[in-house]
Amino acid sequence: MQGDTDSAVRTAARVRKSAITNVEKIFLLAGVAIAHGFMIHIWLYPSGHDALGYVLSARDIATDGLFSKFHNSDVRTYGYPAFLVVVQGLADASRLPFQLVLLEAQLLLYVGAAFLIRGQLIQQYSTAARIVFCGLLANYYAMIYASESLGESLSLTLTLIAAACWLRMSRDRNGGTALIIGSLIVGCAVMIRPANLFLVAAWVVGCGLLAVRHHVSASKMLCRLMAMLIAISLPAIPQIINNLVHYNSATPLVTYDLTGLQHNWGVKLLKYATGMPPVPQPQILYDNPLLDGTSIDTQQPLRWYVDYPVAGVATVALHVFNLTDQDLTFTYARDLDPWYRRPLSVINHAVIALGIVGFALFARRNGAGRKWRPTEALIGLMLLLAANLAIYSLSAVEMRFGLTLLLAMFPLAGYGIHRAIASKSPRVRVAIIGFVMAYVIGAMLLSDWVRSQSPQISAAVAANRLLEASLVPRCPFTFAFAFPARGEGWGIPERHPDGGFAMWMGARRAWMTLPVNCKGPVQVRLFIDGYLARDILDGLRLQIDGTDVPLTLSMAPDGGLQLQGSGPSLRGLDHVRIEMNVPRTIVPDGGDRTLAVMFRRLEIKPVDANVVN
Numbered sequence: 001m002q003g004d005t006d007s008a009v010r011t012a013a014r015v016r017k018s019a020i021t022n023v024e025k026i027f028l029l030a031g032v033a034i035a036h037g038f039m040i041h042i043w044l045y046p047s048g049h050d051a052l053g054y055v056l057s058a059r060d061i062a063t064d065g066l067f068s069k070f071h072n073s074d075v076r077t078y079g080y081p082a083f084l085v086v087v088q089g090l091a092d093a094s095r096l097p098f099q100l101v102l103l104e105a106q107l108l109l110y111v112g113a114a115f116l117i118r119g120q121l122i123q124q125y126s127t128a129a130r131i132v133f134c135g136l137l138a139n140y141y142a143m144i145y146a147s148e149s150l151g152e153s154l155s156l157t158l159t160l161i162a163a164a165c166w167l168r169m170s171r172d173r174n175g176g177t178a179l180i181i182g183s184l185i186v187g188c189a190v191m192i193r194p195a196n197l198f199l200v201a202a203w204v205v206g207c208g209l210l211a212v213r214h215h216v217s218a219s220k221m222l223c224r225l226m227a228m229l230i231a232i233s234l235p236a237i238p239q240i241i242n243n244l245v246h247y248n249s250a251t252p253l254v255t256y257d258l259t260g261l262q263h264n265w266g267v268k269l270l271k272y273a274t275g276m277p278p279v280p281q282p283q284i285l286y287d288n289p290l291l292d293g294t295s296i297d298t299q300q301p302l303r304w305y306v307d308y309p310v311a312g313v314a315t316v317a318l319h320v321f322n323l324t325d326q327d328l329t330f331t332y333a334r335d336l337d338p339w340y341r342r343p344l345s346v347i348n349h350a351v352i353a354l355g356i357v358g359f360a361l362f363a364r365r366n367g368a369g370r371k372w373r374p375t376e377a378l379i380g381l382m383l384l385l386a387a388n389l390a391i392y393s394l395s396a397v398e399m400r401f402g403l404t405l406l407l408a409m410f411p412l413a414g415y416g417i418h419r420a421i422a423s424k425s426p427r428v429r430v431a432i433i434g435f436v437m438a439y440v441i442g443a444m445l446l447s448d449w450v451r452s453q454s455p456q457i458s459a460a461v462a463a464n465r466l467l468e469a470s471l472v473p474r475c476p477f478t479f480a481f482a483f484p485a486r487g488e489g490w491g492i493p494e495r496h497p498d499g500g501f502a503m504w505m506g507a508r509r510a511w512m513t514l515p516v517n518c519k520g521p522v523q524v525r526l527f528i529d530g531y532l533a534r535d536i537l538d539g540l541r542l543q544i545d546g547t548d549v550p551l552t553l554s555m556a557p558d559g560g561l562q563l564q565g566s567g568p569s570l571r572g573l574d575h576v577r578i579e580m581n582v583p584r585t586i587v588p589d590g591g592d593r594t595l596a597v598m599f600r601r602l603e604i605k606p607v608d609a610n611v612v613n
C-alpha cells in the first residue's frame with residue numbers, strides 16, 4: 001500500500017513538473033497569432049516562383065500519380081509536393097481555402113515538434129525545456145514560412161522531431177525505436193529538401209557518438225548502423241524510381257546539378273533574393289567584390305577558395321553572416337528598402353548576439369575545471385550547426401537558407417537572457433549588454449555594406465531618397481507616378497514616348513502615402529493610362545485616410561479617361577494615405593505580373609481651387 005502511495009506521489013510530482021506554465025501559454029498564443037498574421041500577408045501578396053512551382057508539382061502528382069514526370073521533377077524531389085497533395089485533399093474535404101489548411105497543417109506540425117522537444121527535456125531539465133519551447137515559438141521566421149508553400153517549415157519540423165529522437169536515445173542506451181523513427185524522419189527531410197543532407201551527416205555522427213558513449217558492442221553497433229542506413233534510404237525509393245524512369249539516372253536526389261550551380265553562385269555572389277512586382281527583376285543579386293581580379297573555373301568552382309585563400313575565407317565568413325542577416329525578411333521581396341528593415345534587423349541581430357552568449361554560457365557550464373565535458377545536447381547542437389554550415393557556407397545565401405541556424409539561436413538567446421538575469425554579478429550583466437550592443441552595431445554596418453553590393457537594392461534606396469527629397473508637403477498636390485510609390489501593391493514607373501510616366505496597380509489592394517497638407521474638403525482626379533478589363537476599372541474604389549471617395553468616370557481634357565470625385569475634409573497634416581481596391585487582377589498572356597489599372601497622374605486640391613494652404 002505504501003508503495004502505491006509513493007508511486008502516486010511521484011506521478012503527481014512529474015505531472016506538476018511537466019505542466020505548461022502561463023509564460024509558455026503566452027509564447028504559444030503569440031506564435032500562433034504571428035503565424036496567422038503572416039498568412040494574411042500571403043493572401044494579400046501571393047508568392048510565386050518556387051512556391052508556385054511546388055503547387056504545380058503537387059497538382060501533377062494528384063492527377064498523374066507519384067511516379068509521373070511531374071512539374072520540375074528534375075530540380076525538386078517528390079517529398080514536399082506529395083505533402084501538398086495531402087494538404088489539398090484536406091482542403092477539398094473541408095471546403096476550406098488551400099492556403100489556410102496549409103498554414104494550419106504546417107503550424108500544427110511545428111508546434112507539435114516543439115512539444116516533443118519539450119517532453120524529452122522536461123523531467124531532467126525543466127528550465128531548459130521551457131526556455132527551448134518558448135524560443136522555438138518566439139522564432140517569427142519559422143512562423144513566416146508556416147503559410148508558405150515551400151519546404152522550409154516542414155524541414156524545421158522534421159529537424160525538431162529528429163532532435164527529439166536523438167535526445168530520447170541519449171537517455172536510453174537501447175533506444176532502437178527512436179533510432180529507426182529518427183532515421184526515417186531524416187530520410188524524409190532529404191526528400192522534402194535535398195539540402196537537408198546536412199541532417200544525415202549530423203544524425204549519423206551523432207548516433208555514432210551516442211553508441212560510443214553508451215559502450216555499445218561492435219556487433220550491435222554494426223546492426224544499428226545497417227538499420228539506420230536502411231531507414232534513411234527508404235524514403236528515397238520513389239525518387240530513385242522516378243529518376244530511373246524519366247531521366248535514366250539512379251541518384252536519390254534531383255538530376256539537375258543544383259550543387260554545381262550553387263557553388264558557382266557562391267563564389268560570384270555574397271547573397272541573393274527573389275523579387276516580385278513591383279520589384280522590376282526577379283533576381284536580386286548581391287555581387288561578391290572579392291571576386292575582382294581573380295578568375296574562376298566554372299567546372300571546379302570550389303578550386304577558387306584554394307587559389308585565393310584570403311578572399312575565400314572572407315567570402316565564407318560573409319556567407320555565414322548572411323545566413324543570419326535577414327535584411328529582406330521575406331523570401332519573395334516586394335520592397336527592397338522596407339521601412340521596417342532597421343528595427344527588425346536590430347531585433348534579429350540582438351537575438352543572434354544573445355544566442356552566441358547563450359551558446360558560450362551553455363558550453364562553459366558543461367566544463368569542469370580544465371576538463372571540458374560537453375553533454376549530449378551540446379554535442380548534438382554543435383554537430384547540427386557544423387553540418388548546416390558545411391552545406392551553406394559555400395553557396396550563394398538566400399534568406400531561407402539560414403532558418404536552421406535561427407532555429408537554434410532563438411532558444412540559445414533565451415538561455416543567454418535567463419543566465420544574465422540569474423547572474424548576481426553586475427560585471428557579467430554589463431559585459432553581456434556591451435557585447436550585444438557592439439554586435440548589433442557592427443552587424444548593422446556590415447549588413448549595410450553587403451546590401452550596397454546589390455545594384456538593385458542600391459537603386460531602390462537611391463530612388464526612395466530622391467522621392468523623399470522631392471515630395472515636400474503641399475496643397476494643391478500632383479503625383480505624376482515618376483517615382484516608386486511609398487506603399488505596397490504598385491508596379492514601377494514606366495516612361496512613355498512623350499516623356500511622361502505611368503504606373504500599374506499590381507494588386508487587388510494598393511496603397512501609398514503622399515505629402516499632402518490640404519485642410520478642408522478636397523477634390524480628387526485620377527488620370528487613367530490603361531486597364532486590363534472594364535469591370536476592374538468600374539469596380540475601383542478609392543479611400544483617403546480611410547474615408548471612401550465616390551468616383552465618376554469621364555473623359556479627361558486631353559482625351560483620355562479620368563476618375564473624379566469629392567474627397568473628405570482633411571486636417572492639414574503632412575501626409576495622407578491613398579488606398580485603392582479593385583475586384584480582381586489579371587496576368588496578361590505571356591506575362592508574369594498581376595495588373596489592374598495604370599495611372600499617369602493623381603491630383604488632390606481644395607474644393608475651392610483658389611484656396612492654397
